[in-house]
Amino acid sequence: MNAAAPLAIDDQLDDTTTEPDACSECGRALKHPAADGLGPVCRRRLRAERDRASSTSTRYRVTYTRVGRHGGRDGSQPPGQLTVDADDADQLAEQVLKNVRPYLASRGVEVVVDLDTGRGHLLAGFSNAGTFTVEQIHAEGVAA
Ligand SMILES: [Zn+2]
Secondary structure, three states: OOOOOOOOHHHHHHOHHHOOOEOOOOOOEOOOOOOOOOOHHHHHHHHHHHHHHHOOOEEEEEEEEEEOOOEOOOOOOOOOOEEEEEOOHHHHHHHHHHHHHHHOOOOOEEEEEEOOOOEEEEEEOOEEEEEEEEEEEOOOOOOO
16 A cells, blocks of 8 residues: 555646746747647647548549540540549539539539449430549548
């Protein structure tokens, strides 16, 4: 029964000399002591990082096989890969449509995305106006 004496929390709280006067992140002097020991700049940055980390959107990479008449047919190159963050298939489809607009003559194009199979296609009326594949990728710093 020789346990170390517990820390005297009350004494620490009363001791105002331990109040941080510099940001614990960057060491910048603080005008006002903060309970979290952070300056306003670092607090904003850390909060933004937390928000990004808790975001529900997923990052996808879209690889086009063919788009319209001039994107990947008759020896032409398909549009380059697209990396987007989207919450769901609808949002992803919207961003794909925005991306391929310049390749499409028709205005009435619909984008169909199937996240289960990782495939998608473009529909202009009843004709297939393009195909692409979708992969889920890990955003930097976030374990998805
Ligand atoms: Zn700081």
